[in-house]
Amino acid sequence: xxxxxxxxxxxxxxxxxxxxxxxxxxxxxxxxxxxxxxxxxxxxxxxxxxxxxxxxxxxxxxxxxxxxxxxxxxxxxxxxxxxxxxxxxxxxxxxxxxxxxxxxxxxxxxxxxxxxxxxxxxxxxxxxxxxxxxxxxxxxxxxxxxxxxxxxxxxxxxxxxxxxxxxxxxxxxxxxxxxxxxxxxxxxxxxxxxxxxxxxxxxxxxxxxx
Amino acid sequence: xxxxxxxxxxxxxxxxxxxxxxxxxxxxxxxxxxxxxxxxxxxxxxxxxxxxxxxxxxxxxxxxxxxxxxxxxxxxxxxxxxxxxxxxxxxxxxxxxxxxxxxxxxxxxxxxxxxxxxxxxxxxxxxxxxxxxxxxxxxxxxxxxxxxxxxxxxxxxxxxxxxxxxxxxxxxxxxxxxxxxxxxxxxxxxxxxxxxxxxxxxxxxxxxxx
DNA sequence: GTCTATAGGAAGATAGAC
DNA sequence: GTCTATCTTCCTATAGAC
Numbered sequence: 001x002x003x004x005x006x007x008x009x010x011x012x013x014x015x016x017x018x019x020x021x022x023x024x025x026x027x028x029x030x031x032x033x034x035x036x037x038x039x040x041x042x043x044x045x046x047x048x049x050x051x052x053x054x055x056x057x058x059x060x061x062x063x064x065x066x067x068x069x070x071x072x073x074x075x076x077x078x079x080x081x082x083x084x085x086x087x088x089x090x091x092x093x094x095x096x097x098x099x100x101x102x103x104x105x106x107x108x109x110x111x112x113x114x115x116x117x118x119x120x121x122x123x124x125x126x127x128x129x130x131x132x133x134x135x136x137x138x139x140x141x142x143x144x145x146x147x148x149x150x151x152x153x154x155x156x157x158x159x160x161x162x163x164x165x166x167x168x169x170x171x172x173x174x175x176x177x178x179x180x181x182x183x184x185x186x187x188x189x190x191x192x193x194x195x196x197x198x199x200x201x202x203x204x205x206x207x208x209x210x
Numbered sequence: 211x212x213x214x215x216x217x218x219x220x221x222x223x224x225x226x227x228x229x230x231x232x233x234x235x236x237x238x239x240x241x242x243x244x245x246x247x248x249x250x251x252x253x254x255x256x257x258x259x260x261x262x263x264x265x266x267x268x269x270x271x272x273x274x275x276x277x278x279x280x281x282x283x284x285x286x287x288x289x290x291x292x293x294x295x296x297x298x299x300x301x302x303x304x305x306x307x308x309x310x311x312x313x314x315x316x317x318x319x320x321x322x323x324x325x326x327x328x329x330x331x332x333x334x335x336x337x338x339x340x341x342x343x344x345x346x347x348x349x350x351x352x353x354x355x356x357x358x359x360x361x362x363x364x365x366x367x368x369x370x371x372x373x374x375x376x377x378x379x380x381x382x383x384x385x386x387x388x389x390x391x392x393x394x395x396x397x398x399x400x401x402x403x404x405x406x407x408x409x410x411x412x413x414x415x416x417x418x419x420x
Numbered sequence: 421g422t423c424t425a426t427a428g429g430a431a432g433a434t435a436g437a438c
Numbered sequence: 439g440t441c442t443a444t445c446t447t448c449c450t451a452t453a454g455a456c
Contacts (some may be wrong), residue, residue, distance in 0.1 A: 007439080010439075011439070014439075014440085028336070029336070030240075030242055030332065030336070032240055032242035032243040033242040035430080035431060035432085036431075036432065036433085037430095037431075037432095045440075045441090046440070046441055046442080047432085047433080047441090048434095048439085048440055048441050048442075049439070049440050049441075051432090051433065051434075052439060052440070053439090055433095056432080056433080057432080114335070115335055115336070118331070118332050118335055119332060121328070121332075121390070122240070122328050122329060122331075122332045124394055125324070125325055125328055125390065125393055125394060126238070126239070126240070126325070128396065131394035131395070131396075134394060135391065135394055135395065138391075161416040162412055162413075162416045166412055166413075169409075170380070170384065170413060173383065173384060173387040174380065174383060174384075176387070177383040177386070177387065180331070180335065181345065181348075183335055184334055184335060184341035184344060184345055185341070185345065186338065186341075199379075202372055202376055203372075203376075203380060206371040206372045206416075206417060207416060217421080220421075221421070224421080224422085245448080245449060245450085246449075246450070246451090247448090247449075247450095255422075255423090256422070256423055256424080257423090257450085257451080258421085258422055258423050258424075258452095259421070259422050259423075261450090261451065261452075262421060262422070263421095266450085266451085267450085
């Protein structure tokens with residue numbers, strides 16, 4: 001049992017290292033341009049270990065998409081719950097941005113996350129299975145944000161010009177497109193965060209009604 | 211001179227066929243997964259003709275990006291000019307959508323355009339040269355839409371809750387994200403158009419103030 | 421200008437050693 | 439479980455025929 005556990009754990013660690021390395025490589029050059037060997041080099045293994053853990057590059061990509069989607073949904077959910085647990089939330093045109101930014105915050109400040117996310121997106125556009133996972137993840141994210149907006153609105157006595165569900169969708173998609181523009185413009189981490197904040201700020205302000 | 215002209219024209223036609231075929235293949239499987247041979251097959255040529263016209267797959271991709279960006283910018287500009295030339299424009303929460311939809315309308319209804327556009331986008335995220343072209347194209351598109359919004363606002367005596375430049379950006383990016391969601395959901399041409407219209411409609415309505 | 425033929429290399433995947 | 443060796447396939451790019 002100790003043996004099985006150890007073996008299993010080592011295998012799991014290898015798998016994880018391969019997934020992490022793949023995430024980086026996929027983000028940097030894209031899934032199609034990434035060779036299995038490059039991924040293995042980055043993870044510190046050879047192709048033998050790779051094929052002992054994954055049937056193919058595609059299978060690894062699918063697994064990775066599941067992980068990323070899960071992490072994002074769970075992360076947003078946790079941060080929303082944490083914020084709500086803190087008690088009363090003041091919302092103003094000013095800090096609404098920070099709140100959304102913080103809640104979505106999975107890599108708002110780094111190029112890597114944006115690249116990986118958009119790599120997944122383009123493949124989801126072509127593959128029905130991935131599309132389903134992508135849409136589900138986005139819907140879950142928006143639902144969490146909408147819940148936060150509801151909560152914040154009732155506590156602060158403010159309202160929105162649209163159903164919170166729609167507001168959430170606008171904020172989430174605007175966040176993404178602002179991040180894309182920021183990365184393309186070559187912004188660094190902190191500039192990227194500020195840039196996204198600015199864009200979301202004006203939108204949130206316009207949709208808020210007190 | 212007739213000979214030179216003919217040869218030149220034939221060459222140009224071949225180039226164009228290759229570019230069209232490449233657009234389709236790139237949209238369908240992505241630039242990295244697309245082989246030169248697949249593109250040639252789709253265009254009705256062999257690789258010899260390909261390399262006589264382009265130095266590499268990358269060069270063709272760059273040329274294609276330029277074409278697509280140009281066509282989009284010019285198309286939007288022309289439709290805006292045409293609309294303004296028609297004279298007075300009534301804008302209401304209802305038809306604002308149709309106007310934007312029509313103006314952006316380069317392939318609002320087909321999967322192909324959305325795929326190609328997003329394929330360009332992901333590569334622009336990784337290549338500074340492409341990024342510049344992409345951002346320039348987006349800025350030009352937004353500027354045209356903003357100009358239309360200005361015009362429409364002054365003629366209809368309505369206003370927006372944000373600078374028209376920001377409104378334009380929100381509409382353009384929302385249009386894109388709605389299109390992506392629509393394609394992922396497997397919507398057909400007419401459904402896709404309606405879906406985008408619905409999403410933009412509520413946003414436009416919320417940002418409009420009379 | 422376009423085609424056929426081919427060189428040369430890269431990448432996915434497997435089999436067996438350790 | 440991981441590594442080395444290898445098979446096989448596919449692709450880019452070129453050279454020369456037509």
